[in-house]
Amino acid sequence: MLLHTPSSPCLSLNIIKAQSKPDNVLLLSAFKSLVYNQRIDRSLSLLRGNFIPSSFTRNAASTEAGASVMSTETAETDVLKALSQIIDPDFGTDIVSCGFVKDLQIDEALGEVSFRLELTTPACPVKDMFEQRANEEVAALPWVKNVKVTMSAQPAKPIYAGELPPGLQRISSIVAVSSCKGGVGKSTVAVNLAYTLAGMGARVGIFDADVYGPSLPTMVSPENRLLEMNPETRTILPTEYLGVKLVSFGFAGQGRAIMRGPMVSGVISQLLTTAEWGELDYLIIDMPPGTGDIQLTLCQVVPLTAAVIVTTPQKLAFIDVAKGVRMFSKLKVPCVAVVENMCHFDADGKRYYPFGRGSGSQVVQQFGIPHLFDLPIRPTLSASGDSGIPEAVADPQGEVAKTFQDLGVCVVQQCAKIRQQVSTAVTYDRTIRAIRVKVPDSDEEFLLHPATVRRNDRSAQSVDEWTGEQKLQYADIPEDIQPEEIKPMGNYAVTITWPDGFNQIAPYDQLQMMERLVDVPELSPAQAV
Numbered sequence: 001m002l003l004h005t006p007s008s009p010c011l012s013l014n015i016i017k018a019q020s021k022p023d024n025v026l027l028l029s030a031f032k033s034l035v036y037n038q039r040i041d042r043s044l045s046l047l048r049g050n051f052i053p054s055s056f057t058r059n060a061a062s063t064e065a066g067a068s069v070m071s072t073e074t075a076e077t078d079v080l081k082a083l084s085q086i087i088d089p090d091f092g093t094d095i096v097s098c099g100f101v102k103d104l105q106i107d108e109a110l111g112e113v114s115f116r117l118e119l120t121t122p123a124c125p126v127k128d129m130f131e132q133r134a135n136e137e138v139a140a141l142p143w144v145k146n147v148k149v150t151m152s153a154q155p156a157k158p159i160y161a162g163e164l165p166p167g168l169q170r171i172s173s174i175v176a177v178s179s180c181k182g183g184v185g186k187s188t189v190a191v192n193l194a195y196t197l198a199g200m201g202a203r204v205g206i207f208d209a210d211v212y213g214p215s216l217p218t219m220v221s222p223e224n225r226l227l228e229m230n231p232e233t234r235t236i237l238p239t240e241y242l243g244v245k246l247v248s249f250g251f252a253g254q255g256r257a258i259m260r261g262p263m264v265s266g267v268i269s270q271l272l273t274t275a276e277w278g279e280l281d282y283l284i285i286d287m288p289p290g291t292g293d294i295q296l297t298l299c300q301v302v303p304l305t306a307a308v309i310v311t312t313p314q315k316l317a318f319i320d321v322a323k324g325v326r327m328f329s330k331l332k333v334p335c336v337a338v339v340e341n342m343c344h345f346d347a348d349g350k351r352y353y354p355f356g357r358g359s360g361s362q363v364v365q366q367f368g369i370p371h372l373f374d375l376p377i378r379p380t381l382s383a384s385g386d387s388g389i390p391e392a393v394a395d396p397q398g399e400v401a402k403t404f405q406d407l408g409v410c411v412v413q414q415c416a417k418i419r420q421q422v423s424t425a426v427t428y429d430r431t432i433r434a435i436r437v438k439v440p441d442s443d444e445e446f447l448l449h450p451a452t453v454r455r456n457d458r459s460a461q462s463v464d465e466w467t468g469e470q471k472l473q474y475a476d477i478p479e480d481i482q483p484e485e486i487k488p489m490g491n492y493a494v495t496i497t498w499p500d501g502f503n504q505i506a507p508y509d510q511l512q513m514m515e516r517l518v519d520v521p522e523l524s525p526a527q528a529v
């Protein structure tokens with residue numbers, strides 16, 4: 001039994017060091033070592049092969065001095081075993097296997113250990129838990145006297161970056177906030193979600209995609225209310241309020257627009273793609289209401305990571321929301337949450353549901369969307385929207401801010417999960433020379449022969465677009481061709497780079513239709529290189 005769960009990690013360390021370790025602590029750590037031995041050995045060999053040489057530095061002086069105490073390797077193994085007991089709840093994997101542990105330095109003679117935990121998002125909702133547990137687990141090792149953990153975040157690389165306009169290339173996750181009708185509170189949700197994520201430590205931008213009635217200029221009050229153009233690069237510099245980058249047609253100094261649909265799509269795309277967003281963890285897109293051409297075009301211009309749907313409780317709203325969910329589903333953008341706005345209000349000690357109940361939960365059930373959030377009708381929410389200070393900022397301890405924090409945590413976790421799934425959905429297994437495809441939302445996976453994948457390319461280089469005639473011949477592709485690189489492309493396809501320099505775009509739907517490998521030949525280690 002560990003005798004410490006104080007809130008401050010430093011405090012917990014002091015307590016441990018002040019005591020001689022009781023036998024049961026030693027017993028527990030020995031037991032844990034035994035249980036985790038197998039897994040950590042595998043992780044260690046993986047780590048050694050991958051990134052230990054660059055990110056784990058040993059203390060050379062103490063390696064000599066500490067020979068009599070314990071070897072550096074044993075100490076490293078001990079520390080990594082201890083840390084491997086901390087499981088990332090989103091990935092279901094321990095933090096060592098996730099690759100979070102960096103710059104491990106050990107002085108075995110002095111019993112000093114320092115390392116960095118590098119998370120994929122600064123808004124990680126469990127970062128404090130990681131820091132505290134990492135301190136505790138390492139401090140519980142019998143030979144450790146001092147632990148120093150530093151936290152950092154290295155945002156995940158954007159999926160599909162190479163194909164994007166430069167201004168969008170350094171955004172890790174793009175989240176659409178959408179509703180099928182106007183006036184349901186979509187902008188309120190988008191803006192408060194953005195400021196909540198910023199409050200959690202993320203770098204955030206908001207793109208207000210409504211050309212006809214932009215809400216952003218009313219909901220936030222940046223000092224500089226006009227977007228600037230960089231004359232050299234002809235790119236747009238977002239304005240900023242409380243550290244969140246903002247782009248809206250309402251900051252373009254043109255008043256409200258009177259335009260036809262196709263023109264609107266062009267203007268929105270231009271505004272979004274010529275903005276210099278810089279490095280962002282989350283870009284929140286406040287979508288124009290509806291599911292027409294404007295929305296579709298916008299969804300195709302940028303690779304959305306996820307969508308949040310905003311609705312109101314009326315029965316009729318369900319039909320509209322269903323349309324929205326279907327639109328995102330066609331574009332392979334997962335809807336991660338439904339916000340049911342203006343659900344209820346409290347008066348005279350009673351709760352009233354003026355618009356009825358249940359359309360949000362019906363959406364969640366029918367479409368399998370994992371999370372539902374209720375927002376009450378609150379005069380303060382409306383007032384803060386009009387005053388230019390979002391409620392999540394104006395009253396960070398209030399009930400509304402609490403709901404937005406839950407929504408923020410959900411968005412962070414779901415985006416991390418989606419990115420993880422996407423980046424491991426299609427991989428090349430060198431040991432069996434097969435392309436491994438994981439079927440989304442299931443445990444099923446199948447194998448494809450690389451040559452089959454290359455021969456099934458449907459691009460204009462392989463198939464005549466007009467006649468449908470096959471230009472690429474079977475024999476053009478060597479039987480033993482191997483992909484050089486496989487990279488996810490949005491949520492729906494991968495780009496495969498082949499040795500001849502050809503970049504094949506392979507949508508998951510297409511991969512699912514290809515002839516699968518049934519018998520996988522065991523290769524000798526020499527062949528498998």
Ligand SMILES: Nc1ncnc2c1ncn2[C@@H]1O[C@H](COP(=O)(O)OP(=O)(O)OP(=O)(O)O)[C@@H](O)[C@H]1O
Nearest residue numbers: 182183184185186187188342376377378381382385
């Ligand atoms: N839960 C709420 N309680 C009180 N007022 C709210 C609530 N949600 C939104 N409002 C108010 O309702 C109005 C419409 O909200 P908002 O602009 O966010 O809707 P919208 O769906 O983005 O509309 P549009 O599509 O027309 O831009 C705003 O004045 C906003 O302050």
